[in-house]
Amino acid sequence: MQMYEVKKLPHHPKLDVTVPGSKSMTNRALLLAALAEGESTVSGILFSDDSNVFLQALKDVGFTLQIDMPEKRVMIQGKGGRLPRSQANIYVGSAGTAARFLTAMAAMSDGEFRFDASAQMKKRPMADLLKALEDLGAGIQYLCEEGTFPVRVSGMGYRQPKAQVSINIDKSSQFLSALLMTAPIQFDELEIQLTGTRSALSYVKMTEQMMKQFGHAGVIREADDRYRVIAQGGYHARDYMVEPDVSAACYFYAMAAVTGGECLVRNMRQDSLQGDMKFLQVLEQMGCQLSWGEKGLVLTGPEPGHLKGIEVDMSDFSDQTLTLAAIAPYADSPVHIRNVGHIRGQECDRLHAICENLGRMNVRCEEYEDGVKIYPGMPQPAEIETYQDHRVAMAFAVTGVRADGIVISDPMCCRKTFENYFEVLDDLTKR
Numbered sequence: 118m119q120m121y122e123v124k125k126l127p128h129h130p131k132l133d134v135t136v137p138g139s140k141s142m143t144n145r146a147l148l149l150a151a152l153a154e155g156e157s158t159v160s161g162i163l164f165s166d167d168s169n170v171f172l173q174a175l176k177d178v179g180f181t182l183q184i185d186m187p188e189k190r191v192m193i194q195g196k197g198g199r200l201p202r203s204q205a206n207i208y209v210g211s212a213g214t215a216a217r218f219l220t221a222m223a224a225m226s227d228g229e230f231r232f233d234a235s236a237q238m239k240k241r242p243m244a245d246l247l248k249a250l251e252d253l254g255a256g257i258q259y260l261c262e263e264g265t266f267p268v269r270v271s272g273m274g275y276r277q278p279k280a281q282v283s284i285n286i287d288k289s290s291q292f293l294s295a296l297l298m299t300a301p302i303q304f305d306e307l308e309i310q311l312t313g314t315r316s317a318l319s320y321v322k323m324t325e326q327m328m329k330q331f332g333h334a335g336v337i338r339e340a341d342d343r344y345r346v347i348a349q350g351g352y353h354a355r356d357y358m359v360e361p362d363v364s365a366a367c368y369f370y371a372m373a374a375v376t377g378g379e380c381l382v383r384n385m386r387q388d389s390l391q392g393d394m395k396f397l398q399v400l401e402q403m404g405c406q407l408s409w410g411e412k413g414l415v416l417t418g419p420e421p422g423h424l425k426g427i428e429v430d431m432s433d434f435s436d437q438t439l440t441l442a443a444i445a446p447y448a449d450s451p452v453h454i455r456n457v458g459h460i461r462g463q464e465c466d467r468l469h470a471i472c473e474n475l476g477r478m479n480v481r482c483e484e485y486e487d488g489v490k491i492y493p494g495m496p497q498p499a500e501i502e503t504y505q506d507h508r509v510a511m512a513f514a515v516t517g518v519r520a521d522g523i524v525i526s527d528p529m530c531c532r533k534t535f536e537n538y539f540e541v542l543d544d545l546t547k548r
């Protein structure tokens with residue numbers, strides 16, 4: 118599919134959707150299960166580009182996996198922190214989680230691994246993590262350009278008692294998640310000093326909680342900028358259920374927010390580990406209502422025309438910047454999103470992509486170094502450029518459910534995290 122023309126939803130639609138498993142939890146659960154001792158079963162798993170490269174990489178490193186796609190389940194034979202092979206070629210595609218978590222896993226081993234990535238991933242930040250791994254004793258050989266893929270990673274090769282490392286995570290919190298999850302397989306104790314300005318982040322909390330769920334409670338947050346990981350015998354195999362992807366659910370909630378509709382996303386969890394739940398509070402502040410029921414979480418939007426503008430720091434749930442930008446034209450006053458400069462280094466320069474696409478729809482948007490300010494205005498027919506970014510495609514489809522003539526180019530870039538997004542949308546708009 119080259120283009121997708123979004124159909125409008127009627128006012129006050131009743132949406133009922135099921136979203137795939139969380140990408141962030143899927144790839145963490147796969148890593149932790151592989152590093153645990155014994156057999157784990159991970160259910161509710163996401164199958165998409167980002168998790169497929171992760172699964173393939175684990176197979177390439179020699180792990181035994183049984184993949185049951187219809188049941189959305191994977192069984193993994195963990196090796197207690199050892200990698201079954203000591204040499205492999207690993208391809209991480211465009212997945213930030215795979216790029217960061219798997220290089221750390223390789224660096225903490227006694228093998229030699231060659232990593233490669235998509236053209237998009239080669240442009241994304243890696244240098245701070247690779248430098249930290251090198252400082253800890255891994256061999257890092259850049260095969261093309263300094264600081265990026267392709268790269269050869271030679272593992273540290275021996276278990277070390279105690280170490281310290283400094284790392285700047287301003288560009289990606291995944292660097293810290295990668296170090297935290299892999300540290301127990303190499304170090305009796307690792308102290309991690311953060312040197313940048315970004316600190317407590319919801320994705321890092323998810324990492325800590327999932328490490329605990331896999332039997333490792335040895336992460337101590339000594340200060341906002343200092344962590345200590347104590348080995349405590351590593352991870353335990355278990356059966357694990359991945360939550361539905363909240364980042365994916367937010368697109369459908371946003372559709373209800375702009376149409377005065379009601380949206381149920383099935384199986385959402387009140388005790389969710391996902392930081393993007395905070396976006397739902399933003400929608401509440403803009404005039405939406407939330408109610409938990411047996412089937413999941415329902416959001417009800419205000420009457421069309423009554424969505425309120427807002428100023429919001431989205432640094433801790435920045436994947437939703439695009440979603441908020443996509444519905445901002447429908448608010449009754451400007452929407453100002455701050456403190457998300459790091460998303461310029463994700464799948465594309467997302468702040469620029471927002472302003473370019475809103476410009477195409479004739480919506481006024483001001484671009485700042487760390488954010489955007491968007492003014493109310495009816496979006497005009499336009500073709501949306503997606504820059505191979507799943508979230509650009511999925512978010513601006515939300516704009517199109519209330520405006521005429523919004524066409525998404527290259528919609529299938531949504532495969533990165535939500536293969537059938539446009540089929541689900543088709544179903545909703547056909548009714």
Ligand SMILES: O=C(O)C1=C[C@@H](OP(=O)(O)O)[C@@H](O)[C@H](O)C1
Binds near residue numbers: 213214294
């Ligand atoms: O740890 C994770 O699973 C993620 C962390 C965030 O990235 P950054 O920490 O690079 O901002 C987020 O944007 C990404 O979608 C998933």
Ligand SMILES: C=C(OP(=O)(O)O)C(=O)O
Binds near residue numbers: 212213214436508
């Ligand atoms: C930034 C994202 O992905 P990644 O895991 O590749 O960093 C994203 O999904 O919005």
